[in-house]
Amino acid sequence: xxxxxxxxxxxxxxxxxxxxxxxxxxxxxxxxxxxxxxxxxxxxxxxxxxxxxxxxxxxxxxxxxxxxxxxxxxxxxxxxxxxxxxxxxxxxxxxxxxxxxxxxxxxxxxxxxxxxxxxxxxxxxxxxxxxxxxxxxxxxxxxxxxxxxxxxxxxxxxxxxxxxxxxxxxxxxxxxxxxxxxxxxxxxxxxxxxxxxxxxxxxxxxxxxxxxxxxxxxxxxxxxxxxxxxxxxxxxxxxxxxxxxxxx
Ligand code: NAD
Numbered sequence: 648x649x650x651x652x653x654x655x656x657x658x659x660x661x662x663x664x665x666x667x668x669x670x671x672x673x674x675x676x677x678x679x680x681x682x683x684x685x686x687x688x689x690x691x692x693x694x695x696x697x698x699x700x701x702x703x704x705x706x707x708x709x710x711x712x713x714x715x716x717x718x719x720x721x722x723x724x725x726x727x728x729x730x731x732x733x734x735x736x737x738x739x740x741x742x743x744x745x746x747x748x749x750x751x752x753x754x755x756x757x758x759x760x761x762x763x764x765x766x767x768x769x770x771x772x773x774x775x776x777x778x779x780x781x782x783x784x785x786x787x788x789x790x791x792x793x794x795x796x797x798x799x800x801x802x803x804x805x806x807x808x809x810x811x812x813x814x815x816x817x818x819x820x821x822x823x824x825x826x827x828x829x830x831x832x833x834x835x836x837x838x839x840x841x842x843x844x845x846x847x848x849x850x851x852x853x854x855x856x857x858x859x860x861x862x863x864x865x866x867x868x869x870x871x872x873x874x875x876x877x878x879x880x881x882x883x884x885x886x887x888x889x890x891x892x893x894x895x
Contacts, residue, residue, distance in 0.1 A: 651879045652887065655836075656894040658860055658877070659744050662834035667736055668851060669750045669757070672839020672865055676730035676885050679722075679754055683841060688720055703816040710798045710807055717810065718797065723788045724754040724772055731885025732838065733760035735892055740764065744895065747828040749821075751840065751847055753812050766821040766828060768847060770812040775799065779806035819846060829854050836862045838884060842870040864888075 659665055671681035680686040688697055697720075699705065706713045737760040739745040747764040748757050753772040757765045775786040782804045791799045791808065799808045813819055829835060829850045842848045842863075848870060855861060855874040863875045866882035881887050 648879075648881070648887070648890075651877065652890045652894060654877055655862060655879070655887075655891045658834055658862065659739070659891070660895060662744075662860070664832050665739075665745050665834040665836060666828045666832035667739075667745055667748045668829065668835060668837045668840060668847065669736075669748060669752060670838070670840025670842075670844070670847075671752060672841075672882075673732050673750075673884060674730065674752055674754055674756055675839070675882070676732060677727055677754075677756055679724065679727060681839070683843075692720070698815045701814055703814045706809065706814055714797045714799070721772060721810075723792070724756070725788055727754065727756065729756040729760035732888050733757055733762070735885065735888035736838075737761035738892060739888075742895065745836075746832075747824075749825045749828055749847070749850075751844060766824045768813070768819040768821050768825050770810075770820055772810060772812055774811035775808040776811055777801035777804065777806050778809050779804050782806060785811075822846075826850055830857070832859065834860045834862070836864065837869070837871070838864045840865065840869065841867070 675681055682689045700713060700716045733756045736745060736748060740762055748762055749766045749768060750757055751769050753769050755771055755773060773788045775791055777784045782801060784801055784803055786808055800806060801808060835854050837851060842851055851871055855871060860876040861874055862877045863869055863872060864879040864884055872878050879887060
């Protein structure tokens with residue numbers, strides 16, 4: 648691993664514009680399972696079932712069914728602390744070595760660790776908003792947890808609340824910022840993503856056509872391993888990034 652640490656440090660030092668892309672794998676060390684791993688929801692319940700319920704059509708047509716499943720299977724992240732990897736990325740930004748993070752995660756751990764420029768393309772699980780367009784009042788997890796019925800409603804207009812996360816069938820958030828950040832990078836570092844979820848995987852694929860450097864830090868294979876300048880296969884991402892920091 649020594650060579651990979653040295654090489655990553657050197658590439659970070661010499662890059663003029665480094666952007667980081669993160670997926671569920673960066674948060675497993677914080678205690679949040681990914682979807683595709685051993686304890687992941689796709690393994691336990693099947694990808695089709697999850698996609699059928701965590702879906703905008705299901706939310707619109709059968710909010711009871713949606714919320715019953717959502718409340719049982721999607722934890723609140725309020726009590727969870729960032730991992731060493733999240734803190735290391737915040738430190739890299741602080742030192743001017745990382746310009747932005749584009750994340751698929753909905754756990755808010757990058758922001759909690761102190762990263763400032765974070766584009767969360769799938770939204771945030773701890774926020775909710777009223778679906779009445781003329782109201783759109785925001786709510787936190789505490790309000791939803793203490794709501795007496797399965798489907799939480801707005802205290803002002805009584806319309807249904809929606810989690811501020813991107814459901815299957817919905818467009819991503821921060822699209823232009825994410826594309827702009829990734830396409831303008833001179834070094835892209837992907838951490839903890841199998842790169843199978845679109846459109847982000849497509850952004851990374853397009854980046855690879857520009858012949859710039861790509862580092863992938865992931866346990867197991869990803870869809871873009873063939874294009875990586877450096878592939879680091881580890882699930883001790885926090886340790887790895889801390890050792891990189893020590894060499895900068
Ligand atoms: P994924 O499940 O497709 O891939 C995660 C990858 O991370 C896997 O290849 C896994 O082997 C690897 N991994 C696991 N632990 C690791 C570690 N400690 N270090 C390095 N690699 C590790 O995840 P994805 O590509 O992000 O896509 C799943 C979707 O699920 C995303 O869209 C995301 O929005 C959502 N999701 C979010 C969270 C979260 O917010 N924490 C958690 C689960 C799923």
